[in-house]
Amino acid sequence: MPELQRLRADHAPALLAFERENRAWLARAITDRGDAYFADFPARHRALLSCQDVGTDHFHVLVADDRTTILGRFNLMDVTDGQAELGFRMAESATGHGLATEAARAVCHLAATDYALTSLRAQANLDNLASHTVLTRVGFTVTGETVLRNGTAGRRYVQELTGGAAGATGR
Template identity: 55%
Template sequence: MLRLERLRADHEAALLAFERENREYFARSVPDRGDAYFAEFPARHRALLAEQASGTCHFHLVVDDGDGELIGRVNLVDAEDAVADLGYRIGERAAGRGAATAAVGEVCRLAASAYGLRALTAAVTLDNAASAAVLRRTGFTPVGDTVLDGRPGTRYRRALDAAH
Protein backbone atom coordinates (compact mmCIF):
# COMPACT_ATOMS: atom_id res chain seq x y z
CA MET A 1 0.00 0.00 0.00
CA LEU A 2 1.03 3.57 -0.53
CA ARG A 3 -0.17 6.98 0.45
CA LEU A 4 0.15 10.45 -1.02
CA GLU A 5 1.41 13.26 1.18
CA ARG A 6 0.89 16.82 0.05
CA LEU A 7 4.27 18.52 -0.26
CA ARG A 8 5.40 20.29 2.91
CA ALA A 9 8.47 22.30 3.95
CA ASP A 10 9.72 19.41 6.11
CA HIS A 11 9.87 17.10 3.07
CA GLU A 12 12.86 18.98 1.63
CA ALA A 13 15.68 16.69 2.83
CA ALA A 14 13.89 13.44 1.96
CA LEU A 15 12.89 14.73 -1.47
CA LEU A 16 16.40 15.88 -2.29
CA ALA A 17 17.80 12.50 -1.20
CA PHE A 18 15.19 10.71 -3.37
CA GLU A 19 16.03 12.82 -6.43
CA ARG A 20 19.77 12.30 -5.97
CA GLU A 21 19.39 8.55 -5.45
CA ASN A 22 17.28 8.17 -8.59
CA ARG A 23 18.96 10.74 -10.85
CA GLU A 24 20.62 8.25 -13.20
CA TYR A 25 17.54 6.03 -13.27
CA PHE A 26 15.23 8.92 -14.21
CA ALA A 27 17.68 10.19 -16.83
CA ARG A 28 17.19 6.95 -18.76
CA SER A 29 13.62 7.93 -19.63
CA VAL A 30 13.29 11.70 -19.09
CA PRO A 31 15.74 14.58 -19.54
CA ASP A 32 18.12 15.05 -16.62
CA ARG A 33 17.33 18.05 -14.43
CA GLY A 34 20.95 19.18 -14.42
CA ASP A 35 23.37 20.04 -11.65
CA ALA A 36 21.72 23.41 -10.95
CA TYR A 37 18.51 21.63 -9.88
CA PHE A 38 20.39 19.95 -7.03
CA ALA A 39 22.57 22.95 -6.14
CA GLU A 40 19.53 25.23 -5.91
CA PHE A 41 17.19 22.67 -4.36
CA PRO A 42 16.23 24.59 -1.18
CA ALA A 43 15.11 27.62 -3.20
CA ARG A 44 13.28 25.40 -5.70
CA HIS A 45 11.51 23.59 -2.86
CA ARG A 46 10.32 26.92 -1.41
CA ALA A 47 9.13 27.98 -4.87
CA LEU A 48 7.10 24.77 -5.23
CA LEU A 49 5.46 25.40 -1.88
CA ALA A 50 4.58 28.94 -2.96
CA GLU A 51 3.05 27.64 -6.20
CA GLN A 52 1.06 25.10 -4.22
CA ALA A 53 -0.16 27.80 -1.82
CA SER A 54 -1.41 29.81 -4.80
CA GLY A 55 -3.62 26.88 -5.85
CA THR A 56 -2.12 26.51 -9.33
CA CYS A 57 -0.19 23.35 -8.45
CA HIS A 58 -0.64 20.36 -6.16
CA PHE A 59 2.54 18.45 -5.34
CA HIS A 60 2.59 15.05 -3.61
CA LEU A 61 5.11 12.57 -2.34
CA VAL A 62 4.36 8.88 -2.82
CA VAL A 63 5.17 7.07 0.42
CA ASP A 64 5.28 3.32 1.06
CA ASP A 65 2.87 2.71 3.95
CA GLY A 66 4.87 -0.30 5.12
CA ASP A 67 8.19 1.36 5.86
CA GLY A 68 7.47 5.07 5.34
CA GLU A 69 9.98 5.26 2.47
CA LEU A 70 9.59 7.98 -0.16
CA ILE A 71 9.17 6.04 -3.41
CA GLY A 72 7.93 8.66 -5.84
CA ARG A 73 6.24 11.92 -6.71
CA VAL A 74 2.96 12.71 -8.39
CA ASN A 75 2.06 16.28 -9.25
CA LEU A 76 -0.72 18.33 -10.76
CA VAL A 77 0.59 21.53 -12.31
CA ASP A 78 -0.71 24.58 -14.14
CA ALA A 79 -4.28 24.17 -12.91
CA GLU A 80 -6.50 26.49 -14.92
CA ASP A 81 -10.18 26.32 -15.86
CA ALA A 82 -10.51 23.13 -13.73
CA VAL A 83 -7.84 21.27 -15.78
CA ALA A 84 -4.28 20.43 -14.66
CA ASP A 85 -1.31 18.63 -16.14
CA LEU A 86 -0.21 15.40 -14.45
CA GLY A 87 3.40 14.42 -13.90
CA TYR A 88 4.83 11.52 -11.92
CA ARG A 89 7.99 9.58 -11.24
CA ILE A 90 8.56 6.44 -9.23
CA GLY A 91 12.02 5.57 -7.92
CA GLU A 92 13.95 2.60 -9.24
CA ARG A 93 13.49 0.43 -6.13
CA ALA A 94 9.67 0.64 -6.40
CA ALA A 95 9.37 0.51 -10.20
CA GLY A 96 7.39 -2.26 -11.84
CA ARG A 97 5.24 -3.06 -8.80
CA GLY A 98 2.12 -1.00 -9.54
CA ALA A 99 3.12 2.07 -7.51
CA ALA A 100 2.76 4.48 -10.43
CA THR A 101 -0.68 3.13 -11.32
CA ALA A 102 -1.83 3.34 -7.68
CA ALA A 103 -0.41 6.85 -7.20
CA VAL A 104 -1.93 8.18 -10.43
CA GLY A 105 -5.28 6.61 -9.53
CA GLU A 106 -5.19 8.24 -6.11
CA VAL A 107 -4.21 11.66 -7.43
CA CYS A 108 -7.08 11.45 -9.94
CA ARG A 109 -9.47 10.96 -7.00
CA LEU A 110 -7.91 13.88 -5.13
CA ALA A 111 -7.98 16.07 -8.23
CA ALA A 112 -11.75 15.71 -8.45
CA SER A 113 -12.72 15.57 -4.79
CA ALA A 114 -10.23 17.87 -3.06
CA TYR A 115 -9.04 20.22 -5.80
CA GLY A 116 -12.23 20.58 -7.86
CA LEU A 117 -10.61 19.64 -11.16
CA ARG A 118 -12.73 18.29 -14.02
CA ALA A 119 -9.96 16.90 -16.25
CA LEU A 120 -6.28 16.03 -16.28
CA THR A 121 -3.83 16.01 -19.15
CA ALA A 122 -0.47 14.25 -19.43
CA ALA A 123 2.20 13.63 -22.05
CA VAL A 124 4.77 10.90 -22.55
CA THR A 125 7.46 10.25 -25.11
CA LEU A 126 6.84 7.40 -27.53
CA ASP A 127 9.75 5.42 -26.07
CA ASN A 128 8.32 5.54 -22.54
CA ALA A 129 5.95 2.58 -22.82
CA ALA A 130 5.70 2.08 -19.05
CA SER A 131 4.34 5.59 -18.45
CA ALA A 132 1.93 5.28 -21.37
CA ALA A 133 0.65 2.01 -19.88
CA VAL A 134 0.08 3.69 -16.50
CA LEU A 135 -1.98 6.40 -18.18
CA ARG A 136 -4.09 3.90 -20.11
CA ARG A 137 -4.68 1.79 -16.97
CA THR A 138 -5.88 4.84 -15.07
CA GLY A 139 -8.42 6.01 -17.63
CA PHE A 140 -6.44 8.42 -19.80
CA THR A 141 -6.97 8.34 -23.55
CA PRO A 142 -4.65 9.61 -26.30
CA VAL A 143 -5.72 12.95 -27.74
CA GLY A 144 -2.84 13.88 -30.02
CA ASP A 145 0.83 14.02 -30.80
CA THR A 146 3.34 16.26 -29.09
CA VAL A 147 7.09 16.84 -28.79
CA LEU A 148 8.75 16.67 -25.37
CA ASP A 149 12.29 18.00 -25.13
CA GLY A 150 12.77 17.33 -28.84
CA ARG A 151 11.38 13.79 -28.67
CA PRO A 152 8.08 12.65 -30.22
CA GLY A 153 5.31 11.85 -27.79
CA THR A 154 1.60 11.49 -27.17
CA ARG A 155 -0.75 13.75 -25.20
CA TYR A 156 -3.41 12.14 -23.03
CA ARG A 157 -6.54 13.39 -21.27
CA ARG A 158 -8.86 12.04 -18.60
CA ALA A 159 -12.21 13.53 -17.61
CA LEU A 160 -12.89 13.50 -13.88
CA ASP A 161 -16.00 13.55 -11.78
CA ALA A 162 -16.48 13.80 -8.02
CA ALA A 163 -17.02 10.02 -7.76
CA HIS A 164 -13.54 9.28 -9.17
Protein backbone atom coordinates (compact mmCIF):
# COMPACT_ATOMS: atom_id res chain seq x y z
CA MET A 1 0.00 0.00 0.00
CA PRO A 2 1.43 3.44 -0.91
CA GLU A 3 2.43 5.56 2.07
CA LEU A 4 2.22 9.30 2.61
CA GLN A 5 5.50 10.58 4.06
CA ARG A 6 6.67 13.99 5.19
CA LEU A 7 9.30 15.28 2.76
CA ARG A 8 12.89 14.49 3.81
CA ALA A 9 16.33 15.14 2.36
CA ASP A 10 16.68 11.52 1.22
CA HIS A 11 13.57 11.86 -0.99
CA ALA A 12 15.47 14.17 -3.36
CA PRO A 13 16.59 11.61 -5.99
CA ALA A 14 13.16 9.95 -6.19
CA LEU A 15 11.39 13.31 -6.24
CA LEU A 16 13.56 14.56 -9.09
CA ALA A 17 12.87 11.32 -10.99
CA PHE A 18 9.12 11.79 -10.39
CA GLU A 19 9.23 15.36 -11.73
CA ARG A 20 11.28 14.40 -14.80
CA GLU A 21 9.25 11.31 -15.66
CA ASN A 22 5.94 13.13 -15.35
CA ARG A 23 6.90 16.53 -16.72
CA ALA A 24 4.98 16.27 -20.00
CA TRP A 25 1.99 14.61 -18.32
CA LEU A 26 1.73 17.31 -15.65
CA ALA A 27 2.20 20.12 -18.17
CA ARG A 28 -1.08 19.08 -19.80
CA ALA A 29 -3.02 20.20 -16.72
CA ILE A 30 -0.77 22.72 -14.94
CA THR A 31 1.98 25.13 -15.90
CA ASP A 32 5.33 23.48 -16.62
CA ARG A 33 8.00 24.14 -13.99
CA GLY A 34 10.59 25.11 -16.62
CA ASP A 35 14.16 23.95 -17.19
CA ALA A 36 15.58 26.04 -14.34
CA TYR A 37 13.56 23.99 -11.83
CA PHE A 38 15.40 20.84 -12.88
CA ALA A 39 18.80 22.50 -13.18
CA ASP A 40 18.50 23.97 -9.67
CA PHE A 41 16.72 21.00 -8.10
CA PRO A 42 19.20 20.28 -5.24
CA ALA A 43 19.05 23.89 -4.00
CA ARG A 44 15.28 23.97 -4.47
CA HIS A 45 14.87 20.78 -2.42
CA ARG A 46 17.01 22.19 0.41
CA ALA A 47 14.93 25.38 0.36
CA LEU A 48 11.70 23.38 0.67
CA LEU A 49 13.08 21.54 3.67
CA SER A 50 14.11 24.85 5.27
CA CYS A 51 10.58 26.22 4.81
CA GLN A 52 9.21 23.06 6.33
CA ASP A 53 11.60 23.33 9.29
CA VAL A 54 10.31 26.81 10.16
CA GLY A 55 6.68 25.77 9.67
CA THR A 56 5.70 27.97 6.73
CA ASP A 57 5.02 24.90 4.59
CA HIS A 58 4.41 21.17 5.03
CA PHE A 59 5.48 18.96 2.13
CA HIS A 60 4.53 15.31 1.63
CA VAL A 61 5.21 12.61 -0.92
CA LEU A 62 3.17 9.52 -1.73
CA VAL A 63 5.66 6.66 -1.87
CA ALA A 64 4.92 3.42 -3.75
CA ASP A 65 5.04 -0.05 -2.26
CA ASP A 66 8.65 -0.41 -3.41
CA ARG A 67 9.51 2.44 -0.94
CA THR A 68 11.66 4.16 -3.58
CA THR A 69 9.22 5.45 -6.22
CA ILE A 70 7.25 8.63 -5.64
CA LEU A 71 3.70 8.54 -6.97
CA GLY A 72 2.63 12.04 -5.96
CA ARG A 73 3.21 15.24 -4.02
CA PHE A 74 0.78 16.75 -1.51
CA ASN A 75 1.76 20.11 -0.09
CA LEU A 76 0.39 22.57 2.43
CA MET A 77 1.92 25.90 1.48
CA ASP A 78 1.94 29.45 2.79
CA VAL A 79 0.84 28.54 6.31
CA THR A 80 -0.47 31.69 8.01
CA ASP A 81 -3.05 32.34 10.71
CA GLY A 82 -4.21 28.72 10.77
CA GLN A 83 -4.68 28.54 7.02
CA ALA A 84 -2.75 27.00 4.14
CA GLU A 85 -3.01 26.28 0.43
CA LEU A 86 -3.27 22.63 -0.60
CA GLY A 87 -1.49 21.68 -3.81
CA PHE A 88 -0.96 18.23 -5.28
CA ARG A 89 0.27 16.41 -8.37
CA MET A 90 0.22 12.73 -9.29
CA ALA A 91 2.30 10.51 -11.55
CA GLU A 92 0.46 9.53 -14.71
CA SER A 93 0.89 5.85 -13.80
CA ALA A 94 -0.84 6.39 -10.43
CA THR A 95 -4.00 8.11 -11.65
CA GLY A 96 -7.42 6.51 -11.74
CA HIS A 97 -6.96 4.34 -8.64
CA GLY A 98 -8.24 6.69 -5.92
CA LEU A 99 -4.73 7.29 -4.59
CA ALA A 100 -4.92 11.07 -4.96
CA THR A 101 -8.18 11.15 -3.02
CA GLU A 102 -6.78 8.98 -0.22
CA ALA A 103 -3.57 11.00 0.05
CA ALA A 104 -5.39 14.36 -0.09
CA ARG A 105 -7.74 13.14 2.66
CA ALA A 106 -4.71 12.12 4.76
CA VAL A 107 -3.05 15.52 4.28
CA CYS A 108 -6.27 17.29 5.30
CA HIS A 109 -6.33 15.17 8.44
CA LEU A 110 -2.70 16.06 9.19
CA ALA A 111 -3.51 19.72 8.60
CA ALA A 112 -6.15 19.63 11.32
CA THR A 113 -4.38 17.38 13.81
CA ASP A 114 -0.60 17.63 13.49
CA TYR A 115 -0.38 21.17 12.08
CA ALA A 116 -3.37 22.69 13.95
CA LEU A 117 -4.73 24.41 10.85
CA THR A 118 -8.33 25.61 10.76
CA SER A 119 -8.92 25.97 7.03
CA LEU A 120 -7.44 25.07 3.69
CA ARG A 121 -7.65 26.71 0.30
CA ALA A 122 -7.05 25.08 -3.06
CA GLN A 123 -7.48 25.90 -6.70
CA ALA A 124 -7.56 23.96 -9.95
CA ASN A 125 -7.57 24.96 -13.60
CA LEU A 126 -11.09 24.83 -15.02
CA ASP A 127 -10.22 21.98 -17.37
CA ASN A 128 -8.46 19.87 -14.70
CA LEU A 129 -11.43 17.63 -13.89
CA ALA A 130 -9.36 15.12 -11.90
CA SER A 131 -8.28 17.77 -9.40
CA HIS A 132 -11.83 19.12 -9.08
CA THR A 133 -13.02 15.58 -8.33
CA VAL A 134 -10.36 14.98 -5.68
CA LEU A 135 -11.06 18.30 -3.97
CA THR A 136 -14.81 17.74 -3.75
CA ARG A 137 -14.39 14.14 -2.59
CA VAL A 138 -12.27 15.22 0.38
CA GLY A 139 -14.67 17.92 1.51
CA PHE A 140 -13.65 21.11 -0.28
CA THR A 141 -16.40 23.39 -1.55
CA VAL A 142 -16.28 25.79 -4.47
CA THR A 143 -16.13 29.42 -3.40
CA GLY A 144 -17.59 30.69 -6.66
CA GLU A 145 -14.44 32.70 -7.22
CA THR A 146 -12.66 32.26 -10.54
CA VAL A 147 -8.91 32.82 -10.29
CA LEU A 148 -6.10 33.16 -12.79
CA ARG A 149 -3.33 30.57 -12.40
CA ASN A 150 -0.38 31.52 -14.58
CA GLY A 151 -2.76 33.00 -17.15
CA THR A 152 -5.22 30.10 -17.04
CA ALA A 153 -8.68 30.36 -15.48
CA GLY A 154 -9.16 28.30 -12.36
CA ARG A 155 -11.69 27.61 -9.65
CA ARG A 156 -11.07 28.37 -5.97
CA TYR A 157 -12.02 25.91 -3.19
CA VAL A 158 -12.07 26.06 0.60
CA GLN A 159 -12.40 23.58 3.44
CA GLU A 160 -12.96 24.44 7.08
CA LEU A 161 -11.14 21.98 9.34
CA THR A 162 -12.55 20.69 12.59
CA GLY A 163 -10.20 19.08 15.10
CA GLY A 164 -9.10 15.94 13.29
CA ALA A 165 -12.24 15.31 11.27
CA ALA A 166 -10.92 17.17 8.24
CA GLY A 167 -11.15 15.20 5.06
CA ALA A 168 -12.10 12.10 7.00
CA THR A 169 -15.75 12.18 6.04
CA GLY A 170 -15.18 11.07 2.45
CA ARG A 171 -17.68 13.61 1.13
